[in-house]
Amino acid sequence: MGWIxxxxxxxxxxxxxxxxxxxxxxxxxxxxxxxxxxxEIDYNNSIVSSLQKNSFYSILLNEPERIxxxxxxTNRELVLLERSKPWTSELVKKYFETLSIxxxxxxxxxxxxxxxxxxxxxxxYLIIYLNEWTPTEKSIVSWKYLxxxxxxxxxYKTADQTYEIEDSYYISSNHAKYITHTGSKAxxxxxDQEIFQELIPAxxxxxxxxxxxxxxxxxxxxxxxxxxxxxxxxxVSNQNDTCLITDYKPGQxxxxxxxxxxxxxxxxxxxxxxLKGHYFPFLHSTKKVYIEIFNNNVLISNSQQSINRxxxxxETGGNLEQSTTLKYKLFSNSPQKVSYRNxxxxxxxxxxxxxxxxxxxxxxxxxxxxxxxxDSKELPKLNPLRLDDNLISLNPIPNSNFLVAxxxxxxxxxxxxxxxxWSKNLESxxxxxxxxxxxxxxxxTKNGIIGLDRAGNNLGGFPxxxxxxxxxxxxxxxxxxxxxxxxxxxxxxxxxxxGKLSYKIGIGGNLQKNAQLVIQGKKGDLxxxxxxxxxxxxxxxxxxxxxxxxxxxxxxxxLVKVNGTVSLLxxxxxxFVRITENGTKAMLIGNVSSILSSQxxxxxxxxFLTQQNIIYVINGSGIILGQFNSTITSIDDASIIKLSTxxxxxxxxxxxxxxxxxxxxxxxxxxxxxLEGSNKIMFQKQTDGTxxxxxxxxxxxIRYPLNY
Numbered sequence: 001m002g003w004i005x006x007x008x009x010x011x012x013x014x015x016x017x018x019x020x021x022x023x024x025x026x027x028x029x030x031x032x033x034x035x036x037x038x039x040e041i042d043y044n045n046s047i048v049s050s051l052q053k054n055s056f057y058s059i060l061l062n063e064p065e066r067i068x069x070x071x072x073x074t075n076r077e078l079v080l081l082e083r084s085k086p087w088t089s090e091l092v093k094k095y096f097e098t099l100s101i102x103x104x105x106x107x108x109x110x111x112x113x114x115x116x117x118x119x120x121x122x123x124x125y126l127i128i129y130l131n132e133w134t135p136t137e138k139s140i141v142s143w144k145y146l147x148x149x150x151x152x153x154x155x156y157k158t159a160d161q162t163y164e165i166e167d168s169y170y171i172s173s174n175h176a177k178y179i180t181h182t183g184s185k186a187x188x189x190x191x192d193q194e195i196f197q198e199l200i201p202a203x204x205x206x207x208x209x210x211x212x213x214x215x216x217x218x219x220x221x222x223x224x225x226x227x228x229x230x231x232x233x234x235x236v237s238n239q240n241d242t243c244l245i246t247d248y249k250p251g252q253x254x255x256x257x258x259x260x261x262x263x264x265x266x267x268x269x270x271x272x273x274x275l276k277g278h279y280f281p282f283l284h285s286t287k288k289v290y291i292e293i294f295n296n297n298v299l300i301s302n303s304q305q306s307i308n309r310x311x312x313x314x315e316t317g318g319n320l321e322q323s324t325t326l327k328y329k330l331f332s333n334s335p336q337k338v339s340y341r342n343x344x345x346x347x348x349x350x351x352x353x354x355x356x357x358x359x360x361x362x363x364x365x366x367x368x369x370x371x372x373x374x375d376s377k378e379l380p381k382l383n384p385l386r387l388d389d390n391l392i393s394l395n396p397i398p399n400s401n402f403l404v405a406x407x408x409x410x411x412x413x414x415x416x417x418x419x420x421x422w423s424k425n426l427e428s429x430x431x432x433x434x435x436x437x438x439x440x441x442x443x444x445t446k447n448g449i450i451g452l453d454r455a456g457n458n459l460g461g462f463p464x465x466x467x468x469x470x471x472x473x474x475x476x477x478x479x480x481x482x483x484x485x486x487x488x489x490x491x492x493x494x495x496x497x498x499g500k501l502s503y504k505i506g507i508g509g510n511l512q513k514n515a516q517l518v519i520q521g522k523k524g525d526l527x528x529x530x531x532x533x534x535x536x537x538x539x540x541x542x543x544x545x546x547x548x549x550x551x552x553x554x555x556x557x558x559l560v561k562v563n564g565t566v567s568l569l570x571x572x573x574x575x576f577v578r579i580t581e582n583g584t585k586a587m588l589i590g591n592v593s594s595i596l597s598s599q600x601x602x603x604x605x606x607x608f609l610t611q612q613n614i615i616y617v618i619n620g621s622g623i624i625l626g627q628f629n630s631t632i633t634s635i636d637d638a639s640i641i642k643l644s645t646x647x648x649x650x651x652x653x654x655x656x657x658x659x660x661x662x663x664x665x666x667x668x669x670x671x672x673x674x675l676e677g678s679n680k681i682m683f684q685k686q687t688d689g690t691x692x693x694x695x696x697x698x699x700x701x702i703r704y705p706l707n708y
Contacts, residue, residue: 018122021071022139024080025155029140032155035061035070040151040170048152050074056128063098069148077117077130087121141165145181174364175333179357187213187353188231189337193327196234199245199297201313202323206344208235214339214353219281224261228254228298235282236310243310244282244300254298258291305419312384315698316676333363382692384700385420387413391696394682397436401686402454403694404434404441405701412443414456415701417686422456432472437482437497444473444486451499461499471515471530478521485528487515492528492539505544507537516559520566529566531559536568538581550583556595560605560620569607569620571595576609578622588622596638599682608638608650617650617665626650628667640665641683641691649708651693653681660695662706675704 017023025032033048035041038061041048051057054072056079061070071080083091089105096103103111110120119128127133141163146153150167158164162183169177192209200207210218211232225233228248236243248254255273258264264275271293279285283302290304295314299307313319320327330343339358340351345365352359389407396403401417410426428447435442440459441452446469451462471487483502485494490512494502505528513532519541520527526541536559537549555572568579569588576589589609596608596615605620613633617625617640625648636655642648648665660677662670677695684692684703693704 017135019080019120019125019127019135021080021082021125021143023135023137024071024078024125024127024133025073025140026136027140027157027161029073029076029078030157031074033072033074034146034153034155035072035151036068036148036153037151038064038070042170054079059099063095065095065098078133079128081126081128083124083126086123087126092121092126142181147179150179151176176362178360178362180360181357183356184217184353184358186355187211187339189335189339189352190231191337192232192234192341193331193336195231195247196245196297197321197327198295198314198319199299199310200234200236200320201238201310202318202320202326203238203313204236204320204343205238206235206342207237208343209233209338209341210235211339214351215281221279221281223279223281224257225280227257228252233281238309241303241306241309242282242301243303243306244280244298245310246298246300247296248298254291254293308386309383312386312700312702315700316384316702318384329365334361335359382703382705383418384697384702385413385415386700387411387696389699390678391680391701393430393433394680394694395434395436396682396684396694397441399687403684404436406430406434413701414441414452414454424452424456426450431469435473435475435484437475437484440497442473442475442484442497444469444471448488449473449484449486449495451497459497459499461495464495464499470512471517474517474519476519476521476526478526483519485517485519487512487517487530492517492530492541494541503541503544505539505541507539508546516557518559518561518566520561520564522564527566529559531557531568533557536579550579558595558598558605558607562604562620567620569622571609576607576616576618586622588618589616589624592616596635599639601640601642606640608640610635615650615652615667626665626667628663628665630661630663630667632656632661636679637681639681639683641685643691643708644689647708649683651681651683653677653679653695658697660693660704662693662708670708676702 033051043051051072054077057072060079066084067081068084069082093103093105109122111118117128117130119126141155145165147167151170152168154166155163165181167179188211190211209232212229215233225246230247230249234245236245255266255268255271258273258275259266261275261278263277264273266273273291274288276288277285278289280289280300283289283300287302290301290307292299292307294311299310301307330348334348334350335352338350339353342349347365348363350361387407388411389409391405392408393406403415405413405415410429411423412426413423414421426445428445431444431446439454443450448466448469449462449464451459453459466488469486469488474485476483482497483494484497485492490506492505492507496502507530516531518529520529528539528541530537530539534552535549536552538547540547553572555570557568557570560567560569566581570577571592574592575587576592577585577587579585589611591611593610593612596610598605598607607618609616609618613629614627615630616627619625632652632654634655636653638650638652640648640650649670650663650665652661654661658676658678660675660681664670675693676697679696682694684694686692691706693706695702
């Protein structure tokens with residue numbers, strides 16, 4: 001704090017009324033700042049920065065003498081100084097000398113300053129002011145309620161022109177407490193952490209809790225929430241994503257209450273409702289409002305995705321309750337029961353209303369206690385996305401951030417980097433995996449072929465109807481054009497991607513059931529290879545005739561195309577074998593327990609085999625890429641990816657523990673974190689090079705960014 005220039009004082013006669021806080025300040029003063037413990041205060045803080053407008057603020061606080069309390073008006077040049085013992089003429093003169101100010105004392109204890117300032121003193125109080133001061137007849141506040149042990153007190157004018165007192169306690173550099181004296185009644189104090197922590201995502205942007213009576217004082221407009229709310233409301237925000245959470249009274253059914261309103265659609269089975277035109281605080285009433293009952297709470301938002309995100313965090317352990325380190329940092333230094341609480345990335349503010357007082361605390365987070373601090377054993381993951389059933393297929397779209405997922409209930413989801421962009425209910429069971437050509441998504445179902453663009457709209461010429469499709473969909477490029485082919489209704493059928501028929505070729509009945517299809521370009525002709533459980537046939541599309549048929553032993557066969565050549569790989573009598581087009585047969589691995597799964601990696605087909613506790617990774621040419629031991633006894637699925645560093649990693653799912661594990665191709669376990677996962681596993685490479693591990697946990701699609 002700086003010093004001002006030398007000022008000369010002359011003490012003269014003035015007012016005969018002794019100054020006190022009761023008569024010094026009037027309705028002319030918007031705010032009075034009373035400094036009790038001057039060393040505890042950061043004077044750059046916005047709360048007290050207005051002090052800097054006062055000419056005497058700096059010089060007075062630099063030389064406190066035995067002054068215990070400094071009263072500053074923020075909009076008048078007026079200061080009241082309260083000393084521990086009465087002021088005397090000698091003390092006044094000595095005090096101003098320490099401020100480099102000369103003074104003379106009159107017998108009436110009144111003073112006038114050479115720069116037109118005046119002053120007077122009596123007892124413990126000394127007043128200094130510019131121009132005139134007239135004692136007020138009525139005190140603006142009960143000054144006895146000031147807590148003189150606090151750091152400072154604010155006496156401020158409210159919107160209704162009355163005054164309130166707020167005592168501030170600067171407990172530490174990042175922790176302060178405030179008590180505001182009001183005429184209000186006490187409110188119930190609620191442990192909002194206990195009620196809502198299960199549904200607060202650990203990565204929330206801001207969180208605000210309102211005890212229900214306090215909510216009414218701030219938002220008095222009547223809402224349907226009043227009918228069921230028991231303790232209060234929590235508002236959870238993540239950027240532009242906002243969701244309300246309320247509890248409800250025991251024995252009440254919020255859906256039954258909603259059913260009495262107009263413009264409401266209710267799904268009792270799903271415990272969901274949608275409505276429009278009804279007021280909810282913090283939401284847009286003109287937009288559709290989604291409501292869902294979950295875990296004895298009511299979730300309300302203008303976005304179903306917002307509700308899904310909160311439930312997903314709960315289901316996958318990404319909530320505040322499971323993030324014990326973060327929870328401790330947020331709640332350890334704040335009151336447990338409150339009337340109001342607000343968190344954001346920088347600070348926490350709580351308020352507890354007792355009779356005639358609001359008790360508030362402000363905690364400013366340091367760098368070491370930011371929300372980025374999470375439990376060390378947890379790997380950060382993207383927002384979990386709610387699915388309607390277990391996954392049967394995960395399919396990243398190459399060179400994009402999009403992913404197509406299909407569930408057991410025949411729901412197809414088109415997923416972007418942050419959310420589900422759209423979903424489509426398939427009319428019949430899907431067969432095989434989707435095929436991606438340009439911006440098109442093509443898929444066979446038992447009753448036909450669907451073709452969709454990336455917005456979920458039907459492509460021209462699609463869907464293609466069929467009585468029964470019996471093979472996968474195979475795509476190929478021929479004569480500078482893309483085509484798709486499949487087996488349906490006893491025919492091999494080919495179409496261009498605009499839905500125009502290219503050919504239909506009748507085939508034998510033995511090629512119609514559970515067929516696998518591969519198209520091969522050979523010497524100006526298209527050769528269709530069709531494999532069933534017992535037969536492998538090749539058909540000339542140009543001549544529309546069967547070229548060759550080979551009988552197969554009973555086994556689990558897979559038709560594979562590698563570098564233009566076609567072969568069969570399969571499990572026969574616990575042997576993994578390969579048969580080429582010319583009939584050459586080779587045993588690749590013996591004593592195989594099962595073909596765990598297969599996947600496309602670039603232009604290659606990759607197979608995962610188990611042999612007791614050994615996992616084999618083998619490509620379509622029959623080359624073993626790697627093998628390693630695993631202690632996992634029940635593996636549900638596996639996936640592989642080649643990183644930008646050329647390192648190949650493999651992911652597997654423990655079907656008992658429902659966890660994912662990541663290995664190098666040589667069997668070195670990479671992840672020490674807890675990666676939840678079940679049913680399916682897949683790696684996805686994003687356009688920025690980030691690799692995601694994608695799986696499912698508790699009905700939610702989960703995605704972990706990897707850093708290997």
